[in-house]
Amino acid sequence: MMYSVKELADMADVSRRTLHYYDELGLLVPAVVSDQGYRRYNEASLLRLQQIMFYREMGLELRQIRTLLDDPDFDLLTALRSHREALQDKVRRLQQLVQTVDTTIAHLHGEIAMSKKNLFSGFSEAEQARYEEEAVANWGEMASDSIKRWHQYGKARQAEILAEGGAIYEEIAANMAAGPASATIQASLKRWHNHLRYFYEPTP
CATH class of the missing domain: 1.10.1660.10 (Multidrug-efflux Transporter Regulator; Chain: A; Domain 2)
Incomplete structure (x- = not known):
């Protein structure tokens, strides 16, 4: 055609x-x-x-x-695969920045305490590495195991996991009016509980 x-x-x-x-x-x-x-x-x-x-x-x-x-x-296929990987890296970075924005908003509302270092979380690989060091210093072996588990995933898988988490987060936010006891919110919370297993084994 x-x-x-x-x-x-x-x-x-x-x-x-x-x-x-x-x-x-x-x-x-x-x-x-x-x-x-x-x-x-x-x-x-x-x-x-x-x-x-x-x-x-x-x-x-x-x-x-x-x-x-x-x-x-x-080679077109090689180029497309390269584009896909680059886009997934970009998605992962944007997800990190969205998380930083959400955390900052919660901090400004007085809902959580946020270290100055975390204000810049997601802006660079070096910043992410320093954040991980801070987490290990504060939480010890649990944080170390979680970080190791995270880095075992490839970049593409990390992007998928972050996208999944963002979708669950948005789903919960969109249905908050239904109340915590609603079937919709409970289903979302169950998905979130399962999602946390990508990082650590949550308590039942």
């Missing part, structure tokens, strides 16, 4: 001017140009545009992207 400039622009949510510019750069050349000068794109064009958008999201310049995509050794 072939696509016009307008169809591809609408599909990818980019401007027609952008597609024309990519053509001028040799970054995304139409599969066919009709005798009347109309550009037509095929399925391979769609996949290439997707790669361009992924790399743009990662901050690469257009000429760098063209060099990557035109490399004879470029």
Whole structure:
């Protein structure tokens, strides 16, 4: 199937001017140009545009992207797996930052005490490492075992676990009006109890 400039622009949510510019750069050349000068794109064009958008999201310049995509050794599946891992890393980092925001809000409301160090939890790997050291110093073997268990998961699995925890948290928050004894909240709390096993063995 072939696509016009307008169809591809609408599909990818980019401007027609952008597609024309990519053509001028040799970054995304139409599969066919009709005798009347109309550009037509095929399925391979769609996949290439997707790669361009992924790399743009990662901050690469257009000429760098063209060099990557035109490399004879470029492999689409390998690139997609790499994008997936990078996105999962980003999800994990954002989940950490969301947790930091939630903890800070609770601290400002006087609900919990929060160390100054924890104000910056999630902003860097070095900060996370220092947080873990603080946890071990405060909680000893329990914290150490929990940290070891966490680091046994791959980055992709960590992102999935964090996403699951965030979903449960949002589910509880959305149904608080039903009351703690409601079947909905109780089911969410049971899921949360099971979720904690990713980190340590919770008490029954």
